[in-house]
Amino acid sequence: MTAEADNAAAGPAEVEPITGRRRRSRLSRAAMALRKAPLSAKFGLIVILAYVFVAVFANWLAPYGESEIVGAQYEVWSDKFFFGTDQIGRDMLSRLIYGARNTIGIAFLTTALAFVLGSMLGLLASVVGGWLDQGLARLVDVLMAIPGLIFALVLLSIFGTSVVNLILIIAVLDSTRVFRLCRAVAMNVVVMDFVEAARLQGEKLPWIMAREVLPNIMPPMVAEFGLRFCFVFLTIAALSFLGLGIQPPTADWGSMVRENATLINYGDITPLLPAGAIALLTVSVNFVVDWFLHMSSGLRDEH
Amino acid sequence: MHPLLRTVLQRLALGLLTLWVVSLIVFAMVEMLPGNFAQAVLGQSATPEAVENFNKRAGLDRPVLERYAEWMAGAVQGDFGVTFSSLTNTGGTVRTVASVIGPRLANTLFLGCTVAVVAVPLALILGLLAALYRNSVFDRLVNLTTLTSISVPEFLVGYILMLFLAVRNPWFYSLATVDSETSFWQHIARIGLPVLTLVLVIVAHMMRMTRAAIINLLASPFVEMARLKGMPPSRVIWHHALPNAWAPIANVIALNLAYLVVGVVVVEVVFAYPGIGHLMVTAVQTRDIPVVQACAIIFALVYILLNLLADIVSIATNPRLLHPR
Numbered sequence: 001m002t003a004e005a006d007n008a009a010a011g012p013a014e015v016e017p018i019t020g021r022r023r024r025s026r027l028s029r030a031a032m033a034l035r036k037a038p039l040s041a042k043f044g045l046i047v048i049l050a051y052v053f054v055a056v057f058a059n060w061l062a063p064y065g066e067s068e069i070v071g072a073q074y075e076v077w078s079d080k081f082f083f084g085t086d087q088i089g090r091d092m093l094s095r096l097i098y099g100a101r102n103t104i105g106i107a108f109l110t111t112a113l114a115f116v117l118g119s120m121l122g123l124l125a126s127v128v129g130g131w132l133d134q135g136l137a138r139l140v141d142v143l144m145a146i147p148g149l150i151f152a153l154v155l156l157s158i159f160g161t162s163v164v165n166l167i168l169i170i171a172v173l174d175s176t177r178v179f180r181l182c183r184a185v186a187m188n189v190v191v192m193d194f195v196e197a198a199r200l201q202g203e204k205l206p207w208i209m210a211r212e213v214l215p216n217i218m219p220p221m222v223a224e225f226g227l228r229f230c231f232v233f234l235t236i237a238a239l240s241f242l243g244l245g246i247q248p249p250t251a252d253w254g255s256m257v258r259e260n261a262t263l264i265n266y267g268d269i270t271p272l273l274p275a276g277a278i279a280l281l282t283v284s285v286n287f288v289v290d291w292f293l294h295m296s297s298g299l300r301d302e303h
Numbered sequence: 304m305h306p307l308l309r310t311v312l313q314r315l316a317l318g319l320l321t322l323w324v325v326s327l328i329v330f331a332m333v334e335m336l337p338g339n340f341a342q343a344v345l346g347q348s349a350t351p352e353a354v355e356n357f358n359k360r361a362g363l364d365r366p367v368l369e370r371y372a373e374w375m376a377g378a379v380q381g382d383f384g385v386t387f388s389s390l391t392n393t394g395g396t397v398r399t400v401a402s403v404i405g406p407r408l409a410n411t412l413f414l415g416c417t418v419a420v421v422a423v424p425l426a427l428i429l430g431l432l433a434a435l436y437r438n439s440v441f442d443r444l445v446n447l448t449t450l451t452s453i454s455v456p457e458f459l460v461g462y463i464l465m466l467f468l469a470v471r472n473p474w475f476y477s478l479a480t481v482d483s484e485t486s487f488w489q490h491i492a493r494i495g496l497p498v499l500t501l502v503l504v505i506v507a508h509m510m511r512m513t514r515a516a517i518i519n520l521l522a523s524p525f526v527e528m529a530r531l532k533g534m535p536p537s538r539v540i541w542h543h544a545l546p547n548a549w550a551p552i553a554n555v556i557a558l559n560l561a562y563l564v565v566g567v568v569v570v571e572v573v574f575a576y577p578g579i580g581h582l583m584v585t586a587v588q589t590r591d592i593p594v595v596q597a598c599a600i601i602f603a604l605v606y607i608l609l610n611l612l613a614d615i616v617s618i619a620t621n622p623r624l625l626h627p628r
Contacts, residue, residue, distance in 0.1 A: 157587040275459035282454035
């Protein structure tokens with residue numbers, strides 16, 4: 001299947017079969033690629049792993065509870081409260097650690113949902129074609145005619161602000177972008193002979209979508225997942241910052257910035273910590289995605 | 304009819320159609336609301352009489368189509384109805400959405416135009432330089448800043464600037480509070496930090512896209528030909544490359560100005576600037592649907608217009624696009 005995939009839109013240099021037959025060689029190849037990775041990608045990977053570690057073991061790492069009031073309002077940095085306390089006396093460091101779990105978890109869930117929805121519809125549109133394809137494409141065009149944040153604001157005002165609403169709304173809005181990419185890439189694969197052969201062989205629609213087309217569009221989709229994760233992460237952070245995303249008392253970086261923003265006026269940098277945590281993660285993911293794109297295709301303009 | 308004019312009219316019609324569908328969606332979403340809307344706005348403790356009264360005053364007891372037609376007819380003339388917030392407290396004065404939005408829209412447009420005036424020339428010059436001296440230290444620096452600035456949330460940029468340029472060194476106003484009394488120059492001085500934040504956020508992106516567009520052009524055969532016949536580099540740039548670069552550059556500019564639409568919402572909240580983005584966020588919190596609808600339509604209109612403008616500029620400067628395949 002590698003040869004056919006070379007002609008696909010993004011021109012992936014190699015498509016690894018998703019079967020487990022060549023597990024060992026794949027692992028060693030990955031290790032080799034990792035050794036040759038540029039410094040920025042290694043840095044990104046390490047940061048992402050550290051974030052995941054903190055998110056998973058938040059319960060053990062945090063010195064205090066998530067919404068436990070342990071001190072006075074806005075205490076300064078000290079041995080007892082490493083980064084001080086917030087506007088109602090909760091430990092900032094603990095909230096940062098729990099925030100990793102909540103913020104990253106919700107963003108990841110949203111992105112995953114957007115991908116399931118977007119790529120399924122995208123595959124369906126490209127494989128079935130005809131009026132279904134046209135209808136979905138026009139619908140997506142209209143949804144993309146307004147900026148996502150504005151649409152999200154309208155939907156949140158109607159359905160109210162809760163985490164479930166937030167995840168669903170952002171996932172649906174974001175799936176339009178996934179749909180676009182998936183459809184565009186899959187269109188190039190659908191016209192190939194092996195798909196035609198599978199059709200003539202009488203394979204059912206789910207088989208063609210999942211086993212014939214999907215493996216051949218994986219590399220651009222994986223890269224897109226990274227980029228979309230950053231985008232979703234920033235959108236949710238922005239909404240939380242506006243007070244419309246993740247609601248208190250859940251610890252979340254976006255709303256933590258908002259709640260402690262007044263400290264800026266006294267020259268205190270504490271409110272910048274959660275914002276910095278957001279920025280560091282998105283930069284790291286971008287570094288890794290850049291490297292991945294560079295490896296899997298010639299998308300970079302370096303002559 | 305001139306083919307260019309026809310294409311422009313076609314695009315305009317398409318844009319209007321999109322706007323109409325958007326208005327339909329924005330309006331219909333309220334109807335999809337589960338349960339009783341008045342109850343949700345007034346709270347669980349509202350008496351049935353209060354709910355009925357609210358429904359009557361907001362016109363929610365009439366059929367959907369009738370309300371949509373009335374809303375649409377009003378919206379075209381700039382009248383978006385009455386705010387819910389003035390309906391919930393019985394006996395208060397009724398405030399129209401237009402009277403709430405009007406001055407704030409002017410503020411936001413002022414902010415957006417100032418950002419555009421600063422950011423567009425800056426981004427074009429830097430992008431051109433990065434393309435000409437690519438793979439130099441300058442180019443690397445540009446790449447790194449772009450990557451960083453597209454991954455950093457706007458509020459972080461805003462607060463960092465506020466901390467260092469307003470609090471620790473009092474060079475700028477930390478809050479952009481203005482009212483109708485503020486004079487023009489005072490207004491400019493007040494919005495210094497919001498403008499700087501937005502410029503930083505969009506310049507990087509615009510610069511990177513300009514750079515890509517120009518690099519693409521410089522690799523094309525006609526530029527190579529011009530170079531091979533010994534033409535001075537400045538003439539190659541100004542007479543061969545740039546005339547062909549206008550279409551992609553127009554696209555870049557429109558795309559990023561459209562991105563401003565999203566950027567202003569967050570930045571206005573950070574600096575407490577009384578603009579339409581700030582208004583929309585407040586309206587969403589208080590679930591003042593007419594205001595949210597009006598803001599969404601205005602944002603969509605600006606967004607669609609900017610994209611339309613980019614389309615028209617690229618068609619006007621590249622006649623090949625008049626004849627789609």
